[in-house]
Amino acid sequence: MYEQYYPIALVFGFAGALVTFIVLLSTFVGPTKVNRGKYKTFECGSDPVHDVRQRFSVKFYVVAIIFILFDIETVFLYPWAVLYKEFSMAGLAAMMFVEMLLFLLVLGVGLVYVWKRGALEWD
Amino acid sequence: MLADTVIILVKILVILLGIALTAGALLTFVERKQSAWIQNRVGPNRANIFGHIRGDKFKDSIKLGGLLHLAADGLKMLLKEDIIPKGANRVLHTAAPAIVLFPVLVGFAIIPWADHWCAGGLTLLVNHRDVCLSESHNLFSIADLDVGFLFVFAIASLSVYGGAIAGWSSNNKFSFFGGLRASSQMVSYEVPMGLSVLGIVMIFGTLNLNEIVRAQGDLLFGVLPAWGIFVQPLGFIIFLTAMIAENKRAPFDCPEGESEIVSGYMTEYSGLKFGILQLSEFIAVIFIASIVSVLFLGGWQVPYLYGDGFHMPHSAFFPLFALLFFVVGGYLIAVGVRREQMLQKIAGGLLVVLGLVYAVMSTTQANGVQHLPYEGVVLLRLGTMFAKVIFMVWLQLMIRWTVPRFRYDQIMQLGWKIMLPAALVNLLITAIILIPLFS
Numbered sequence: 001m002y003e004q005y006y007p008i009a010l011v012f013g014f015a016g017a018l019v020t021f022i023v024l025l026s027t028f029v030g031p032t033k034v035n036r037g038k039y040k041t042f043e044c045g046s047d048p049v050h051d052v053r054q055r056f057s058v059k060f061y062v063v064a065i066i067f068i069l070f071d072i073e074t075v076f077l078y079p080w081a082v083l084y085k086e087f088s089m090a091g092l093a094a095m096m097f098v099e100m101l102l103f104l105l106v107l108g109v110g111l112v113y114v115w116k117r118g119a120l121e122w123d
Numbered sequence: 124m125l126a127d128t129v130i131i132l133v134k135i136l137v138i139l140l141g142i143a144l145t146a147g148a149l150l151t152f153v154e155r156k157q158s159a160w161i162q163n164r165v166g167p168n169r170a171n172i173f174g175h176i177r178g179d180k181f182k183d184s185i186k187l188g189g190l191l192h193l194a195a196d197g198l199k200m201l202l203k204e205d206i207i208p209k210g211a212n213r214v215l216h217t218a219a220p221a222i223v224l225f226p227v228l229v230g231f232a233i234i235p236w237a238d239h240w241c242a243g244g245l246t247l248l249v250n251h252r253d254v255c256l257s258e259s260h261n262l263f264s265i266a267d268l269d270v271g272f273l274f275v276f277a278i279a280s281l282s283v284y285g286g287a288i289a290g291w292s293s294n295n296k297f298s299f300f301g302g303l304r305a306s307s308q309m310v311s312y313e314v315p316m317g318l319s320v321l322g323i324v325m326i327f328g329t330l331n332l333n334e335i336v337r338a339q340g341d342l343l344f345g346v347l348p349a350w351g352i353f354v355q356p357l358g359f360i361i362f363l364t365a366m367i368a369e370n371k372r373a374p375f376d377c378p379e380g381e382s383e384i385v386s387g388y389m390t391e392y393s394g395l396k397f398g399i400l401q402l403s404e405f406i407a408v409i410f411i412a413s414i415v416s417v418l419f420l421g422g423w424q425v426p427y428l429y430g431d432g433f434h435m436p437h438s439a440f441f442p443l444f445a446l447l448f449f450v451v452g453g454y455l456i457a458v459g460v461r462r463e464q465m466l467q468k469i470a471g472g473l474l475v476v477l478g479l480v481y482a483v484m485s486t487t488q489a490n491g492v493q494h495l496p497y498e499g500v501v502l503l504r505l506g507t508m509f510a511k512v513i514f515m516v517w518l519q520l521m522i523r524w525t526v527p528r529f530r531y532d533q534i535m536q537l538g539w540k541i542m543l544p545a546a547l548v549n550l551l552i553t554a555i556i557l558i559p560l561f562s
Contacts, residue, residue, distance in 0.1 A: 007131045007266035008232055008274075014135050015228040019221040019399075026205050026395030027217065033204065041208045041295040042390055052210075052299050053291070060307050063535070067310040070543070071280075074317040077550075078273065078330070081321045084554070085328030088561030097554055104547060111543065120539045122532035 062119050073107050134265050135232075143231050147406035150516065152193050154405070157517075158524045167192040196398075203394035208294055211391065215292035220392070220399040223285030227406045230278045233271060234413045235333040237263035237423045237505045241430070241497070263423075263505070264333065271330040275414055276317055279369060282407075283309045286371070286378065289400070290388035301387025304531060305378035309369055311538040316365035318546035319358040322553040323351050323418055336422030340429070348426045351419030357549045359419045361542055366411045367519065368538065370404060374526040375534055412515030413508075420511045423504035432495035441481050448478030 041048050080100055087096045114120060152167065159166025170191035207216050239262050241255035268274055283306050290302015324330060327338040341349040352359045368375040379387040389400050416422055427433050435441075455471025495503070529537070 004266060004268055007135075008268070010128070010131055011135055011139070011229055011232040011265055014132075014139065015225055018139070018228070019224045022224070022395065022399060023217055023221045025201070026220075026399075030202055030204050030394055038206060039209045041210065041293070042297065042385060043295070044385075048295075052294050052296055056299075056303060060303055063307045063311060066539075067314065070314045071310070071317065074314055074321075075273075075276075077318070077321055078324065081324040082328060082330055084325045084557065085561055088558065093558045093561055097558060100554060101551075104551065108547065111547075115540070120536065122535050 059122065066114055066119060069110065070107070073103075077103070130261075131265060138231050138234075138236075138265060139228055143228055143406050143409065144402075146409055147402050148193055148197070150405040150408060151196070151401065152190060154520055154523070155192075156189065157520050161521075161524045170195045200395045200398035205394045205396060206391075208391045210294035212292040212294075215288050216391070217396070219285055219289035219292060220396045220403075222288060223282065224399050224403040224406075226278045226282040226285075227403050227410055230275060230410045231413075232265040233268050233274055233332055234410075234417060235262070235264040235267070235336055235422060236508050237501055238337065239263070239267070239333065240501070262333075267331070267333055269331050271332040271335070272320055272324065272418070273330055276313075279313060279316065282369070283313075285403075286388050289392070293388065293391035295391050297384040297386070297390045298388045300384050301378050301380075301390065304380075304384075305371055305388060308371065308375065308378060308531075308534055308538070311535055312365040312368040312375075312542070315361050315538065315542035315546045316369065318543070318550060319355075319361035319365065320418060321550050322355045322358045325553055325557060326354055332417050332422075336417055336424060339421040340424045348421060348424065350421040350424070355419070355549070355553070357545065358553075359415075361546050361549065362419065363411075363415055365538075365542065366415065367522065368534070370407045370411060372404060372408070372519070373523050374529050376528055377531045377534055380528070380531075408516055408519050409512065412512045412519065415515050416508065416511040420515070422511075423508040425503055425507045428495075428500060428503060430497065430500060432500070445478045445481035448474045448481060452478060 041052075077100070080096070080103075084096055087093070156166045158164075166189065168189040170189065172191060207213055239255070286305035286309070287302045290298045290300070290305065293299070323335065327335050329335060329338070335351075339348065339350050343349050343353065347353055371378050377383075379389065384390075389397060392400055427435050452471040452474030455467050455474065458467065
């Protein structure tokens with residue numbers, strides 16, 4: 001059961017070591033010539049003003065919240081989709097379909113609500 | 124256990140270093156060359172093993188058709204100074220490229236490049252599938268997970284972090300906006316991406332990628348292979364679009380948007396770290412190509428090829444097919460007179476050749492069976508998988524260089540207002556159609 005995840009662990013270890021190695025390589029190879037202007041952040045030639053980490057448009061928060069809702073619902077649909085064939089073969093197709101329809105109805109109402117409230121508008 | 128570990132490690136080396144990293148690096152060159160041809164330019168062709176030469180001091184220069192640019196670019200990036208801007212978060216700024224590269228590498232773990240090696244012989248053609256009598260542990264993939272696609276889904280979610288962290292840690296407004304746009308766009312397209320695959324999962328009843336590919340060897344109406352693209356055409360379009368958007372390449376490259384925000388979250392990166400950010404994009408192109416091939420193009424399946432060779436289901440129609448191909452191909456050749464219609468002529472010629480093959484087969488292979496040794500079948504399947512991946516990579520590069528960039532609001536509207544409802548409708552239609560088929 002769990003042994004099929006053993007190769008995955010190895011891949012994680014290998015890939016982790018590889019990316020760490022490459023990033024460290026970039027830190028230690030290559031020259032370091034200190035120059036006062038070089039370490040300024042790029043702002044098309046003018047001096048940077050203000051701190052970067054300020055407040056930003058609320059739309060990004062809204063998208064994040066909507067995403068969490070819909071993504072979780074998508075993941076909930078996966079077990080149902082995997083079992084759809086098996087249950088339908090056993091004669092429970094109508095039950096499976098109506099069940100999913102109710103679930104998607106809730107999802108659809110949510111989408112329509114979000115849409116009507118203008119959360120999906122960018123202008 | 125030790126022997127297994129060694130085998131797995133060798134496979135990891137071959138697939139991660141050999142396929143992912145090498146092909147990804149190669150793709151940086153291929154893209155520059157292909158874009159050059161699309162735009163009627165020459166493309167990279169100067170890098171020379173003897174360095175830059177004026178005049179013809181050295182008559183023999185070794186250029187390998189520009190392929191040396193790969194080595195030159197890699198060396199250049201390695202030998203550049205790694206600049207971390209003032210006020211940046213040093214740890215996160217360094218970690219971000221690693222966080223970007225890690226998920227795209229890990230994703231390759233579950234791609235099945237061919238069917239599991241069958242050591243104990245096959246019982247042939249039970250219900251259009253060959254069943255192995257004793258399955259060996261020799262897989263043509265690093266891991267064979269039962270959760271299969273969910274793993275891809277999880278890995279795709281992980282890749283959101285890299286861009287966001289890179290943008291936030293750089294202490295640059297352009298980077299910050301790039302990171303915001305990247306994360307927002309990627310999460311938006313993850314929803315249709317997940318929903319569009321549900322149809323495939325419902326039809327085949329499994330999440331295991333190798334099982335999905337096996338099931339795609341079935342035949343629809345006794346002729347058409349049951350590839351994902353034929354049973355889920357809308358799902359294929361939504362999935363491919365969502366994956367390209369996830370990868371933030373044109374036409375969805377607003378997070379980089381050179382004309383607006385310099386280079387997005389990559390603005391403050393230099394040297395090898397910048398190289399990693401670029402390279403992971405190309406590796407992701409290959410990953411997308413392979414996952415699309417596995418889910419929608421039949422993976423390693425060759426139409427009508429089973430464990431012991433080809434079984435043509437429509438041998439009675441061979442003469443008909445031959446006639447059809449002759450007529451259509453001949454028409455294409457006859458019509459394509461101008462020089463610009465060269466492609467038409469080539470297609471016509473290919474069709475005529477195919478017609479010839481069918482004509483020959485209709486006389487020799489009356490029952491439509493052509494036996495092949497098992498090793499040959501496996502090689503053919505491996506080659507088919509690679510051919511499909513290369514085709515999908517080519518398609519993505521074509522899209523990248525021929526479609527103009529969307530505005531950011533268009534990207535978000537497409538994701539939420541068109542692709543999400545379309546994916547839901549696709550799911551509903553699939554469910555309705557499947558009820559009479561399954562019961």
